[in-house]
Amino acid sequence: MSDAWSRWLLMFNTSDFTYALTVTVTVLLVISLITLISIKTKKISPPLPPGPKSLPLVGNLLSLDPDLHTYFTTLGKTYGPIVTLWLGHKVGIVINSPVLASEVLKHHDTIFANRDVPAAGEEATYGGKDIVWTPYGPKWRMLRRVCVSEMLSKSTLDSFYELRRREIRQTMGYFYSRVGLPVDIGEQMFLTTMNVVTNMMWGGTVKGDDRAGLGTELRLVVNGITQLLGMPNISDFYPGLARFDLQGVRKKMKVLAKKFDDIFETAIKQRKEIDEQEGSKDFLQFLLKLRDDKEAKMPLTMTHLKALLMDMVTGGTDTTSNSLEFALAELMNKPQIIQRVQEELDIAVGKNKMVEESHLSKLPYLYAVMKEILRLHPILPLLVPHCPSETCVVGGYTVPKGSRVFINVWSIHRDPSIWENPLEFIPERFLDGQWDYSGKDFKYFPFGSGRRICAGIAMAENMFLFSLASLLHSFDWKLPEGQKLDLSEKFGIVLKKKVPLVLIPTPRLSNPELYQ
Numbered sequence: 001m002s003d004a005w006s007r008w009l010l011m012f013n014t015s016d017f018t019y020a021l022t023v024t025v026t027v028l029l030v031i032s033l034i035t036l037i038s039i040k041t042k043k044i045s046p047p048l049p050p051g052p053k054s055l056p057l058v059g060n061l062l063s064l065d066p067d068l069h070t071y072f073t074t075l076g077k078t079y080g081p082i083v084t085l086w087l088g089h090k091v092g093i094v095i096n097s098p099v100l101a102s103e104v105l106k107h108h109d110t111i112f113a114n115r116d117v118p119a120a121g122e123e124a125t126y127g128g129k130d131i132v133w134t135p136y137g138p139k140w141r142m143l144r145r146v147c148v149s150e151m152l153s154k155s156t157l158d159s160f161y162e163l164r165r166r167e168i169r170q171t172m173g174y175f176y177s178r179v180g181l182p183v184d185i186g187e188q189m190f191l192t193t194m195n196v197v198t199n200m201m202w203g204g205t206v207k208g209d210d211r212a213g214l215g216t217e218l219r220l221v222v223n224g225i226t227q228l229l230g231m232p233n234i235s236d237f238y239p240g241l242a243r244f245d246l247q248g249v250r251k252k253m254k255v256l257a258k259k260f261d262d263i264f265e266t267a268i269k270q271r272k273e274i275d276e277q278e279g280s281k282d283f284l285q286f287l288l289k290l291r292d293d294k295e296a297k298m299p300l301t302m303t304h305l306k307a308l309l310m311d312m313v314t315g316g317t318d319t320t321s322n323s324l325e326f327a328l329a330e331l332m333n334k335p336q337i338i339q340r341v342q343e344e345l346d347i348a349v350g351k352n353k354m355v356e357e358s359h360l361s362k363l364p365y366l367y368a369v370m371k372e373i374l375r376l377h378p379i380l381p382l383l384v385p386h387c388p389s390e391t392c393v394v395g396g397y398t399v400p401k402g403s404r405v406f407i408n409v410w411s412i413h414r415d416p417s418i419w420e421n422p423l424e425f426i427p428e429r430f431l432d433g434q435w436d437y438s439g440k441d442f443k444y445f446p447f448g449s450g451r452r453i454c455a456g457i458a459m460a461e462n463m464f465l466f467s468l469a470s471l472l473h474s475f476d477w478k479l480p481e482g483q484k485l486d487l488s489e490k491f492g493i494v495l496k497k498k499v500p501l502v503l504i505p506t507p508r509l510s511n512p513e514l515y516q
């Protein structure tokens, strides 16, 4: 068996395919081949961007590396800033330069503000009814407005400060109870963000003994969802074969999404039962009110409502917690940077208090640490793929309507022609305030840019800074005896650490009562 074929099997998890299925696939692929050849031999002017030679039937699928972000970066070095890949029947376009990212996300923003919804995404979000996958248009605008102006606005976030404070204190209390013992940083930060998000949504939280159990389970579910979303799927590349769900991606996603759907159903039922007089103010109550608004121009359906909740519990948790895990991991390699952050914290907060959100504006060096982490490990390394609603020209090449466009922010953030020592973790490069998250500069845009820019920037910034400040102010951290730091990344729609970060906390604050 050739290397490429084994990789294919590995990536697509097809070991349980039966002989009969293989025959069926072959027949269907032959039909696909005829269509593919007819598309490829059509003269396109200007031409498609350059790219590696593709094979009949499969295009470039056999040579795809599972770590797509590094693979696309290598392709960029050979073929230039814009590359074509044939993903079965689908045209994939990879953008590796700031100039072309700007053409796509700024000059042609409206055309590219669409998504090529993968089968996995459709299954996870009630048929793609959420913000992430809804096509650009009135429905998306309505969802986005609800989310950005109401749920995640600065004033709403401010009103939930007590809740974040309580959760972060609880996490610090947990670490205090584990002094001298190894703790899984990613797991704990996931739990903290999940608790904040579910609390904001419907007042739900995981406490006490349930914390480890339910938290671990929810993390597995979210991990599973993001993994399936980032996984190449035959159904997406050969739409004619989608109904067979050959890799079982839809089936697996259905099981995972059902777990959250059950949680949403229970929360919705309970919320409806609570007398409004009790005045609970969470998003669910707000969304249920919107849903009952019969006058609304673009009504919010129950499906939209649940799809929005799904965006919050998946998009709002894994992104922030993985960024925090990368941050602590990079810092473990650079004790002098930890020292500088702690000095800043000791001046702004003092060692006789815990960090409050009001301290965050006095921590410019910590802010630079966050920016540098999102440069070196942009947590959505290819953004969420965009999809042009009409054929257009980018960088002098044709980008066909319906193609899947990957903006490789990971490679732009590590481009040596833009960044000095790009592979080094150097927060100082952000101290002059030159870079922000607005997406205006296509050399640095970890949250994306244009109409589809991340809807949760304020919350991400808040949770990241508050958590990291608390972790470094309350504790010193060390690796367990004999363990080496591993900073390698694992590709997925959300980038993860290949090896979970396990560290041992030692309290820094003199008064043990602060940790209670």
Ligand code: HEM
Residues within 6 Å of the ligand: 131, 132, 133, 144, 147, 152, 311, 312, 315, 316, 317, 319, 320, 323, 374, 378, 379, 380, 383, 384, 385, 446, 447, 448, 449, 451, 452, 453, 454, 455, 456, 457, 459, 460, 464
């Ligand atoms: C470190 C944390 C985070 C990072 C780096 C991040 C980054 C991103 C990126 C790169 C995109 C895609 C932009 C594009 O397609 O061009 C995105 C989309 C999105 N993010 Fe975030 N995100 C983070 C946290 C959050 C949080 C906390 C929430 C909400 C609670 C959130 C909600 C969303 C939503 C709803 C979208 C889809 C927007 C749309 O398609 O209109 N994100 N995010």
